[in-house]
Amino acid sequence: MIAASAAEPQPRWQSLWREAITDAGALLEQLGLTCLARQLPADDAGFPLRVPRGFAARMRKGDPRDPLLLQVLPQLLERTARPGDLLDPVGDVAARAATGVIHKYRGRALLIASGACAVHCRYCFRRHFPYADETAAAGHWQGALDWLRAHPEIDELILSGGDPLSLSTAKLAELTDALRALPQLRRLRIHTRLPVVLPERVDGELCRWLAALPWPVALVLHANHANELDAAVAAACARLRAAGAHLLNQSVLLRHVNDDAAILAALSARLFAVGVLPYYLHQLDRVRGAGHFAVGDARALALAAELRARLPGYLLPRLVREEPGAPSKTALCTP
DSSP states (O other): OOOOOTTSOOOHHHHHHHTOBOOHHHHHHHTTOGGGGGGSOGGGGGSOOOBOHHHHTTSOTTOTTOHHHHHHSOOGGGGSOOTTOBSSTTOTTTTEEETTEEOOSTTEEEEEEESOOSSOOTTOTTTTOOTTTOOTTGGGGHHHHHHHHTOTTOOEEEEEESOGGGSOHHHHHHHHHHHTTOTTOOEEEEEOSHHHHOGGGSOHHHHHHHHHOSSOEEEEEOOSSGGGOOHHHHHHHHHHHHTTOEEEEEEEOOTTTTOSHHHHHHHHHHHHHTTOEEEEEEOOOOBTTOGGGOOOHHHHHHHHHHHHHHSOGGGOOEEEEOOTTOSSOEESSOO
């Protein structure tokens, strides 16, 4: 078990987390875009803004169409209802197996490890998820562990959220120490945006924890645009690889952010340069409040075809959609 002494200082990443920008007006002022303040929805459209200062520093000043800004800035369009939009667009609640445990696919289970994120992406498919009632870390993971013991067919565990790396490394170690007693587990997967938006989270303590795990670890990052991947992110990825993690990336196809073949190709190239393989390119989940990001299937398929003409196969993310109740992600085209 990794434990911190009460006398030890708080890790730097936690201090930076607390210093995140949580006021949209302050973010616009920092970027020289106060002219957009009158376009902000009241109460952040019911989904509070949160942006680490390091991520905001990668945004282009004076550019209202900056692709990083568009991912986090509340929009009046979020108040526009769209037919077919849902609070739970991927059927998480229906797939609940125990507190904080989602079981959709054969041999795999997902733990909602935490409801906290370092950045609030406006297109988040869990922006309406009942995290207060569905967090696996509650009660020292007991409900999730009991369910896993009763289901020996589960050989891969996925830590998601929120963001599982929002938890302290000691809390993560509490879980993985208990998981060592489950002989059926063969792989651990961690879905996280923190190494991209707050690369300081990838500190020595986290890397020592990763290196000591007894299972192969797939760490799935989330970046949508090459501008997200600066030198600090590259260094964090190098530390994760040195700790033994296999790095993948999943993106979401977003209107005005990355719905362009050249932008997507640049993202794949930059990911590979920092040691990350493209994995999925998701069609937007139809979550209420995010309809203005939607890209039609015809356009998505055309982009996928352009990427196939531009990139080698190992740099092609798979274009997919998540359908509630389906036994796997639904591929929209062949690689």
